[in-house]
Amino acid sequence: MRRLSIFLLLLAILSCNNYEKPDTEGYEAANYASFKRDSVKYVFDRINAQQRYSYYIQYLPIRKIGKLQVFQGDIIINSNIESGRGIDSMILDSEIVQPYKMIGVSPLSKERLWPRHEVRYVISENDDTKERISSIRQAIAAWRNLGIIFTELPEPSGDCIIFNVDRSHQFNLSPIGRVKGSQNIILRKDVSTGSIMHEIGHSLGLWHEHCRPDRDQHITIITANIAPSDLKEFKPIAAAYSYYLTNYDFNSIMHYDPYAFGKRGSDGKAMITIQTKPAGKIIGQRSAPSELDRAGIRSMYNLP
Ligand SMILES: [Zn+2]
Numbered sequence: 001m002r003r004l005s006i007f008l009l010l011l012a013i014l015s016c017n018n019y020e021k022p023d024t025e026g027y028e029a030a031n032y033a034s035f036k037r038d039s040v041k042y043v044f045d046r047i048n049a050q051q052r053y054s055y056y057i058q059y060l061p062i063r064k065i066g067k068l069q070v071f072q073g074d075i076i077i078n079s080n081i082e083s084g085r086g087i088d089s090m091i092l093d094s095e096i097v098q099p100y101k102m103i104g105v106s107p108l109s110k111e112r113l114w115p116r117h118e119v120r121y122v123i124s125e126n127d128d129t130k131e132r133i134s135s136i137r138q139a140i141a142a143w144r145n146l147g148i149i150f151t152e153l154p155e156p157s158g159d160c161i162i163f164n165v166d167r168s169h170q171f172n173l174s175p176i177g178r179v180k181g182s183q184n185i186i187l188r189k190d191v192s193t194g195s196i197m198h199e200i201g202h203s204l205g206l207w208h209e210h211c212r213p214d215r216d217q218h219i220t221i222i223t224a225n226i227a228p229s230d231l232k233e234f235k236p237i238a239a240a241y242s243y244y245l246t247n248y249d250f251n252s253i254m255h256y257d258p259y260a261f262g263k264r265g266s267d268g269k270a271m272i273t274i275q276t277k278p279a280g281k282i283i284g285q286r287s288a289p290s291e292l293d294r295a296g297i298r299s300m301y302n303l304p
Contacts, residue, residue: 068173074202113177118149119150122154159178159183165191173199185200197253209254210274219276219277245296246299249293252292
């Protein structure tokens with residue numbers, strides 16, 4: 001009875017016959033041309049046949065927001081990629097086939113978890129952020145009370161989150177887990193306290209509940225009510241990258257609401273895009289991390 005959307009995304013190498021690090025940058029894009037998008041496992045040989053590696057790769061469709069590459073609506077992918085350090089995994093960009101480094105949280109290596117469950121953070125000094133400072137502190141308190149240590153820093157130093165409210169942004173954004181160095185949680189000017197809790201959940205290592213690979217047993221995505229360009233925001237994570245500690249949780253703060261990315265109907269209201277099974281379950285709450293969210297984080301970080 002444990003769950004959690006800690007996705008073991010791209011904790012790639014399954015079988016590696018050689019402990020030497022593969023030189024992923026050395027592969028020409030053409031080498032990947034025959035990769036089927038969304039295939040879960042690829043095995044390929046280097047020219048030297050003795051170096052044979054198996055990779056898990058998932059095609060992650062992204063939205064570009066300025067310089068940011070964003071997955072599933074609010075997950076900043078590029079900071080995870082750029083900070084990857086020779087991890088033997090990759091993702092494929094939506095436009096170009098391109099090798100990348102690891103993204104996501106690896107519960108095995110703890111690579112993306114905050115050491116000693118301590119999250120260090122800075123609250124940006126800009127005026128919009130100052131306006132939201134009490135909401136940010138309340139959101140932090142919701143996670144702190146289950147044992148995560150939050151340490152505020154006067155200025156960025158080492159691995160830390162920078163909370164930054166930015167009126168030019170239409171989305172709240174966060175990477176997944178710790179990405180090394182300073183990382184941003186970017187918040188809209190009108191962000192709610194609950195939405196900040198959701199973004200902090202990502203920075204702690206949680207993925208979206210409604211994008212678990214088993215989600216189709218629990219919800220139906222009503223694609224007819226979603227603009228084609230937004231369909232990619234509902235892309236589930238492949239099972240090979242997933243790691244759950246708990247059961248599917250309609251009440252998760254990491255679940256989207258029923259109208260997320262809905263097209264506008266003739267009445268001007270967003271149309272339903274996520275139908276629960278059975279119908280009528282409440283989803284998309286932003287009051288507090290659910291019991292299972294908390295259980296998952298406790299398990300990830302070995303908290304009592
Ligand atoms: Zn999210």
